[in-house]
Amino acid sequence: MYRGSGTRGRAPLLATTLAAGIFVGFVLSFRLDEETRRRLRKTLFELRELPFRVFV
């Protein structure tokens, strides 16, 4: 199957942007107050649980 060279060419750029986003998010998370961090942790926990809840 033919694959355009564009996607392959852009892959390092996408990976770098993604890594930069994760890094920026990680750094910003240290600046959140305790309450916001707790809410964020709760939201992430809920998102992780969602797919399993459908099958109970």
Next chain:
Amino acid sequence: MAEQYDVIVVGAGVSGLTAACLLSKQGLRVAVTERLDRLGGCCSNYDVKGFRPEVGAIFVIGHEFYYKLFELLDLRLEDYLDWKVIDPVYYVYFEDGSSYPLPRDIDAMAEVVRSISPTDVDGYYRYCRDMNKLFGAYLAFLRRPLPALQRLTKISNLVRLAANRELVYALPVNLKLLFRNMDRCVRGYFRHPRIQLMFGWENLYAGLPAHRCTGLFTMMAHMGRMGYYYPKGGMIAIPTALARIARGFGADIRLGAEVKSLILRGGEACGVRLTDGTVLTSRAVISTAHSRVTYLKLVGEDNLPSWAVRTIRRQPCSIPAPLIHMGLSRKLEGIRAHMSLVANPREQVDNIWGDYYDRGLLYRPADGAYLLVSPTFDDPDLAPEGKDVLSVFYIAPYRLRYHDWDDVAEEWSWEVIDYLDKRCLPGLAGMVEWMDPVPPKELERRLNVAEGAFFGIEMSLTNLGPFRPNYRSRLIRRLYQAGQCTNPGLGVPGAMISGIANASLVVRDWKALST
């Protein structure tokens, strides 16, 4: 020798009895087993020395729905239940000593809003307009004739029932409320903190702080304008009526019959084993217990995949709503409504969630907010002649970090009573003839609800719809689930809807179940 039935319903609460009524009307042999020696589960009254306080549910909303249920049963509601509308809906005591009735009439309520904050009257009427759109969609849904029971839960029928012009009008409001938290919704309508409190404390019923509760609960305050109802004889009148109907159709209701475990054969539920050794077999089992009780206790962890055990254990419960029940030696003059709210500033109540609830700390009584319920206000027969019943609901964590509820419940309850005596009900402490503190742990022991959460699984967006336990279990075949832990969620009508849905699914599956 095992006794044989077509369907066994575990729990004689409102959902279980609704399912039992509908299934026995279809000609199925139904047995209902109840652990306690009284009907109703969380929707019940108990009797101590003639005082009959509510166990959990305290009023009924959307009573039009009950007519629909009786339509399915080909019976007349008036022959079984006698309602009284609750008016004023609430009485609110503020921290500065001022107090206001919240009347049922929309314009009378507008005058109360005007007396506190004239600039919020416009917001109030905007709020009423939005809520009326939602209520209009609900009423239009109820006006449609229902299809036969076995066709009721078909997606196409549900869409046909729900799709109406009013729903289209209500859709923008619906979406706005669904995806915003309650705190934000209330602030969108009202500016004055006291008005915000009057219209934004019903998150207590969802068992969540306002910032984590879906904005749909903003509608609760308006439901009071549409009518909160109270059955004559107390909330137990509802399960008693349902049990009478179910028995009339031939159902076998057993009180004091605790289920020890479900009997499984080849991954299918085919009966129950009671604690006294009795074995009841059936083609389907409907469990109305909390999903943790159903799966982890009745089915057993060994019969479930490890991911399911983890998920069930982790699904968050709503807050416990512990209670203090009191029998009073004479009529309490200070009580001016069926339900009263002893309010504190919003920030202070919010702090209970953040500073105390999540950290497992017990707060000072002066920092809390309390819902006082006096069932004798609308039905004096619920207490001996000349006496009164009062129940106090409050928010408290299930696990205390530094104490055990069994050790501190009584002392803390007296502190709350003293606080209420000083704050708004003078003479209360001296009138207490009988007191029954029901902290979260006791609630769990009495009602068999995980973590004392009689509102079931929490009503946050990630625990609604497909993320609540399914009616038709996907883990155990022939096991069905009803009650507040399933859809649509908490409340007496919510439990009833789950019972109807269960009955419909069992009837639909009956051919497959019979083979």
